[in-house]
Each structure stands twice: as structure tokens, then as C-alpha cells.
Amino acid sequence: MNAAITSTGQREFHSGADEQSLSLDFLHRYLMGNYRDLYAATLALDVNDHNAVLIARNLLATTAEAEADRRHVEGRLIARRLALLPPPRVYGLFRALRRARVNNRRTRAIMRDWLAARPDLAFDAVKYRGAVRDVVRHAHLRPGGELGPFLFTPHRPAAYTTPILETWRRAHYEQAALYKLPYTVAEGFAAKHRIARAAFLERIAPRLTRLERLRLQESARGLGADAVRADLATMPLTRLASYVLALPLDDRVRRRAELTAALRTAALRIAGDQAGRWGTVVAVLDDSFSAYGSGHKRRRPLAVALACHFLLEALAREYTPLWLSGRSDALLTHPYGATPLGERILDGLEHRPGRLVIVSDGWDNSPPGLAEEVLRIWRTRLDPHRTCAVVHLNPVYDAADFDVRRLAPTVPTAGIRDAENLVALVELAQFAEGRTGLPELRAHLTRRVEEFLREDA
């Protein structure tokens, strides 16, 4: 499960993409072969999108292996999860199923229902035309109205009555029309019409989605297109942290007030009614060089740490952050130096906190194993009554161990992908300290599955 939260099959700091996907693939096969019911139930948990898609795909490809009475639950779980995923992911999944020649009745039914539930299929057809066409063809569907001709013979009709399809047709000839299309589609037309990038961005700005805005903001500013403005206050916390870390240090200093305010707002939104209720909290946050992540997941571990920093600040009554590098300005943090976890944990414990949260990839190297020793002795000799709860959150999947790297057996470790899940994970980790067995896990999962499906109704 930790794997399902953290791993995305991409390259990490310590292991390559091939290793990652090989390791993950094995884990999926193993779980599906031996505990198919648990495997399906994982869909009800906070697994990341990459793994949700993998699970759905594996289940659909092996429908025949499922017992008859399980199939119904599985189908509902998959349908429910797909409804929560971003559409490009789902289209990706459907196309992968098509490539793998998976075309059983259940797959077709799921595709049909999912497409039927889309709020505006004509919009999808314009934005993801190839994908929609593939799905329709694969599931033997007959789209109503003008969609059929649009997907298969787009240039035959002289005009469309559906507005967005008509706009798409006109955009081939008329520059003004393309500004009414979704950004990704309009970008292609802009290239075709040789529109200057700055002018294009300036005019397409109102059509940008929230995340497109955030992504394009810096490059647009470089081009002088000031209309592209992301409203930082509405961005999700971890995404915002990534954005901040991507800015040069000078910019961060210049925009300190704005960025800090945005991060605080996002953190407070997540903390909700828990804000200020966590007592004294000390966080040991990893900003060592390995927090750089990889070319694929640039600064992701550090972004998670930074997001956790602001979230914990919002949650705690009294909060002390300890960055590994010894810096105290969270906003200017960048991956640098070694990982002296042991020493920093010692510093943290000296504050006598009610809760110690460690966010690190678990590669303790200065010196290796000191963190484990400190935590072990703290638990066994200095604090046997557990007055201080210690939790380790790890944003990186370790391909060799099929799990996230642990710091010490005495401290619960949970994989974390978005800081948004921190509250739930910390609660869960406390629960995990009691060493539950398989029956309890099954019971817990059954409960989660029921809740998950009930939200559906």
C-alpha cells in the first residue's frame, strides 16, 4: 500500500525508471495472484492515480479469474475510482486496454458507462479526439448526434450545430475562433496559423485551467504576456510547493509575502477544523541533496517536505521546524548536503514535543544508522511511556524493498505522495504501531470499501 501511494514508475534519485516499474509490476502481480479481493479493495484507498490505473487495468484484463460473486463488487469499485480520476488518465487506461486487446463484456460496459457519465462529451471529443475515437471504436459504441461524424469523418459536414464542434471547424480557417477552444487544442491551431506565442498566451488566458495557468505563468511572464495569472490562493498545497521550489531564489525573496501567504492559505484549507489542535509539534524535514528527486520528479520529495512544513505549522499549537541542512528559512530551501538525520532527531527530541514528524526518503548517511539508534534508545530507555508520538513519512518508493525505506522498526513509516494526506497518514500510522494482522486489515478494508461505494450512491 505504501508502494501504491508513492511509486509512479518514474525515475527516483536512487533508482532508475526501469527498476521502479519492474519492481512495481512484480508487486501488482503478486498481490493480484494471491489476494485478489484485497487488491481490488485497494482502489478504495488513497492510492495514487498511476497505481489506480494499473490496478484497474490488471483487474479488467483478468476478468475470467475473478469469482462470479466478486465480479460485481470489483466492477463497482473500478467504475467508482474511474469517476474520480482525471479524464486524461482514464483515456490513457482505455487506450492501453485497446492496445492489450482486452475487450471483454465488463470492460465494454465500464467504458460505456464512463463515457455516458461525462458532462460534455462534445468537449472531450474536441480535446481528446484520438482517444475518444479509439474508445468508441473499441467498445462498439454509437455516439449520438453529430459526434459520430465528427470523430470519424470530421471534415465531411459543411457545418456543425454543436457550438464547440463548429468552433473547432472554424478554427481551421479563422484565427479568432481558436481562442474559444481548450488550451491544448488551441495551441496546435496557433502553431498552424503562426501566431506569436506571447500574443496567443495573452488571448487564450481566460480559457486556461487552474493548473495550466500555474504551469505557464513563469514562461508567459518571460514573454511579457501578463494576462496569464494563476490565483495562487486556490492551488493545492503540494502543487504550490513545487511551483515555489521551481522559482529562482531571487524571485522567492522578492515575492516572499505573496508566496508565504498562498502556502499558508492552502495549508489552512487542508487543516480545516484540526488547525491548531495538534499541540507541540517538531518536524525534521529532509532537504539533503537526495531530496532533489530526479529529472522526472524534480524536487518532488522536497516539495512534499515543504508542503508538510506549512501544513504542520497550521496544525500545531507550537511548531518547530528543523531542516537537515540547518537552514531556518523554509521558503529558500533547496536540496543540498548530506543527511544527518540522527543528529537532527536528537535536536528535535530536546524540544520535548508531543509529536515528532520526520519527512525523509530514509537514506540516513551521516553517519548511517544513527537515526535508528537514536529512535530505538529513545523508545526503549528514555521514553517508554510514549509521551512523544514519532512518525516517519517517506515520499519515495524503494524499488529494491517493494516498500518505502524505513528508519527504524520502532517507528511507523508511511508513504506520502501529497502533503494533503498527512493528517490521515499520521492517524493511520499510530494505528499501525499496534501491529495489526491480516484479519484486522481485511475488516478495515471492507469498511473502507463500503464507505467508498456509499459515496457513490
Add this chain to the structure above:
Amino acid sequence: MTDLALTGLHTRPAQAWGGVRLVPLVRREPIEDLRLDARLHDAEFGVVEVDPRTVYSSYIPHGFVASWTRDGTPAAAYGTQLRGPAERDRAPSRMPLRFHRRMARRAGRNRLRFLPLHLALEGYLALHFGGPEIAWEEWSRRAINRGLSPRVEEAYTGAAVEGLHDALRVFEIHPGQCGVLVYAADALAAAFVVPHPDDYRALHATLVHDLYGELIYHYAMLSGPVPDFRARIVDATVRSLADLRVQARRQQEEWAAFHDQVMAGGLLDADYTYQRVHEMGGYRLSRFLPPFERRRENHIGELITDGAGRLAYLKTFRLSENQVRRGHLLTRLAACGWNLADTAAALDVTEPELGLRVEAAGFGHLLRQDVLDRYRARVRHGRR
């Protein structure tokens, strides 16, 4: 003859990755008045800040050199050089270069990167380069006329050493780090020290272009992952957080002491012969040769020290067993004036045996053919 010492540097915990272990060396106070000349390393944007009051002199480690001469032929600098502040714009003295496919690697339009350690290796290769000083009758005409020329030794680049590249990639550079010791399967492969942390940061990745001996190549290829030296604290000694901190600090100190005495012992304890190459502004550039004792570590290298004996720059290369044997033989021959009978007596072997050993070491062409044949026959006869 003195010991080599890592004066001014402190050992930090090692980081292991596969069969490679890297031990960082940290300086409390960086050396500011001697800096690596980044201009040569990267001609486009190498600016070294200079405090107006400090004397600036820069040195050029051979590995990072190369600029084109006026007439357009490529040239290589002669090893490491020291230059004064006034000479900033003067190109380093250099020699024209004939291309051998593998020796030089083009790094840009008008830059050329060479394998480093040229100076030290040159020192080793030039060992008794001139051949016999007294024309004893056993030596061939060629040995008398041309000496050992040309002498060639083989080494592997870091890129060929299994796992080194990955180990350098995931290594986390410490704040203030000015050096590193590279171990393959826990055999000391090389030591590298620079004056300033910024220099180290810039040059960290070049370790993969360095030369490594045959021994290191094979060790890295065949060894499994080396274990971490994990910290261990005895429960009974701890009663409070302060105790725990004391114990943690002691772990650090114990590791540093263990490393310097045991792991790096082979490098630091040997008696070296130093040859001063250049002296300038209180800094002394020298190269050193080991005593060529067989069946133990032998490192050759080059270093810069200041007046107080502080180590500013160091780069070493570990010789393979065969190279040690050759060095040993040459040194002994030279010590006995290239007289075969005397050398044989000093080495406690018979003269024919020594002759065959010279041949086995790859210097057979130095002996006259008839003398060699006679030795061979004598040894065969003796065995029978």
C-alpha cells in the same frame, strides 16, 4: 622522506553505494588564496573571485586543461602548474600534442579534456627513464642508447569502473567538503583533495574521468555491495538525551579515527620519496613515489602543501601489483648502479633468476639477446 598527512581535513561518515565507498573530507576553513583555475576547466564562464589583499595564485591540474595554441594545433599543459597573479592571462606552458584516439577526449569546440594524473604518472613512467648509467656488458645496445623509452602503462578510466558513476551521482556532498577518498570493495583507490569547497563541487563529477588502476577495476567488477558502518550505541550507557548526544558524537569520532588509522592506513603510513616540481607564494607542488614494497598498497600522486604543512591539493593513483613489481625492480637496479650481479645479491636471488625477472616485468628488450638466452638455459639446467 616523510609521511603523507591529511592536515587540516576532517573525516566525515562514509557513503556506500554498491561496491564503492566514498569517504568525504571536510575543511573547517577553506583555503582562499589558492584556487582552482576554473577558466581552464570551463573557458566560457570561469571567474574566480579574488580578495584584493590576498595573493592570488592558481594552479592547473593537468586533467582539466587544454586550450588551443595560436597556430591551431591542440596542446596539453605539463601537469599541474602554479602561476602568479600577474600571469593570469598567460597560457600555461604546454607541449604540442599528437593524437592517440583514446588519450584525449574532445569536450567542446576549442576545449580538450585529458585524463588527469599526468604529472604523477609521468613521474612513475620516467622512473630511471635513462636506463643504465654504466654500460655493463649485459645491457643491449638499445638500452644504452635509448633507455627505457618509450614506457607505457595502462589504466582504466573511472567510467569503466563498475558502479563508480552511480556512486558519485547519489553521493551527497557535505557542506565544506574539500576532498574524498574512493574505495572499491574497501580497497583505497584514490584520494582527491582541493583547496576550496566550491572547487570540489565543480570537480566532483570529474572523478569519473580519472585514471584507476587495474586492481581497482577488477575489485569493483567482482565485489558485492560493501556494508555500511552503521552506528551502534550501547543502551546501558544512556540515561538522558545529553548522554545520547555524547554517544552519537563519539560514534563520529570513532569512525574518523578508525578510518584514518585503518582504512586509509596504507596511504598515510607509507614512506614516500618527494620530488619538488614547483614552488611559489608559500605553496609547494611536489609529486611523490612510494617505496615500491610488494604485497602492500602503493600510491603515486601529486600534492600541494603550504608553509605550515597544510594539504591544499592531493591526487593519488593506486598502482597495481604488476606496476609495483616493475617499480620495485627498477629502483633496486638503479640503487645498485644497474649491475646485475650486485642487484641479484641485494635481492637474494641468482643472477639468471634476476635476468628472467627483468624479462617477465616487460623489460626483456633491455638485455642482450645472448645474455638472456644464457640465463634461460642456466635456469632450465638448474631446475633439472
